[in-house]
Amino acid sequence: AAILATVLGAGPKTYRADLEQAIDKLLHIELPKVRVFQGASHLALRQLLNVLRLFSPLNRSGSILLARLHEFVNGSSDPLSGAAFEAQVQLQQRMLPKVFKARRYVGCIGSAPVLRGFTCSLWTLFHYLTVQSARSTELPAGYVLATIHGFVSHFFGCTDCVQHFLGMAERRQLFSVAGRDEEILWLWAAHNEVNQRLAGDDTEDPKFPKLQFPALNACASCQLQSATNTTWQRPEVLKFLKGLYDVNNLSNYGLP
Numbered sequence: 673a674a675i676l677a678t679v680l681g682a683g684p685k686t687y688r689a690d691l692e693q694a695i696d697k698l699l700h701i702e703l704p705k706v707r708v709f710q711g712a713s714h715l716a717l718r719q720l721l722n723v724l725r726l727f728s729p730l731n732r733s734g735s736i737l738l739a740r741l742h743e744f745v746n747g748s749s750d751p752l753s754g755a756a757f758e759a760q761v762q763l764q765q766r767m768l769p770k771v772f773k774a775r776r777y778v779g780c781i782g783s784a785p786v787l788r789g790f791t792c793s794l795w796t797l798f799h800y801l802t803v804q805s806a807r808s809t810e811l812p813a814g815y816v817l818a819t820i821h822g823f824v825s826h827f828f829g830c831t832d833c834v835q836h837f838l839g840m841a842e843r844r845q846l847f848s849v850a851g852r853d854e855e856i857l858w859l860w861a862a863h864n865e866v867n868q869r870l871a872g873d874d875t876e877d878p879k880f881p882k883l884q885f886p887a888l889n890a891c892a893s894c895q896l897q898s899a900t901n902t903t904w905q906r907p908e909v910l911k912f913l914k915g916l917y918d919v920n921n922l923s924n925y926g927l928p
């Protein structure tokens with residue numbers, strides 16, 4: 673209840689605890705569910721670990737863990753079983769000081785246990801990764817979106833989400849995005865499309881209604897409002913997202 677009250681009272685913030693929870697669930701639950709990584713799904717795993725190790729929001733042990741897993745998968749045979757990957761996660765973790773310390777979601781806490789949580793933390797992680805990629809020249813433009821596409825195609829357990837996202841990726845030409853800033857904005861617009869579709873849905877948390885993002889009170893300069901419509905000011909939105917999801921602005925609230 674204390675976390676919920678804090679989050680409801682704060683403006684939009686990115687919490688390290690949510691990013692940690694997302695990666696924790698990915699490594700320990702979602703990826704081990706995959707029977708075998710083979711061909712395109714082996715590539716999707718390599719890309720995911722590459723992006724995570726480059727832009728790790730985890731503590732020092734966590735960053736080492738991601739680097740070692742990336743190295744392991746890159747050097748592994750294709751096909752690689754989900755069980756072999758899971759065993760490697762356990763083995764590497766045993767050799768390192770404690771990585772995952774977050775006990776619960778913070779920015780992604782729901783007002784009921786079935787609401788928000790993992791999928792919220794995934795969006796948060798994806799936005800964070802597009803923003804970190806735009807701060808560096810490590811990866812070519814389009815790499816992070818292609819990685820998200822690979823994750824959704826091969827590893828995302830929510831069937832409805834997969835179907836919708838892949839349709840949207842084709843319609844909005846995800847693979848034609850040619851700049852790193854454009855990647856940030858592509859994901860923002862795509863997420864807003866999902867927010868619009870899900871507004872009023874059973875899955876909506878009444879305490880966190882699905883509005884177009886960012887709301888006017890969070891970024892007044894992001895929208896130009898006339899009597900008849902609202903126009904997004906994309907350069908302002910970009911600036912806002914780069915601040916919100918910057919690694920240097922992460923909040924450690926909720927972490928021991």
Ligand code: FAD
Binds near residue numbers: 779795833870885
């Ligand atoms: P979320 O939508 O999860 O957003 C998390 C946080 O991101 C918000 O609290 C806010 O701080 C920030 N945010 C919100 N909008 C934006 C934006 N446009 N740009 C940047 N930051 C933003 N659920 C379904 O029922 N059907 C689907 O088809 C579906 N598709 C999905 C596809 C993907 C790729 C993902 C990751 C999730 C999908 N989900 C789907 C889950 C759904 O989108 C929400 O994650 C879930 O309903 C929880 O919503 P939430 O209120 O926590 O906010």
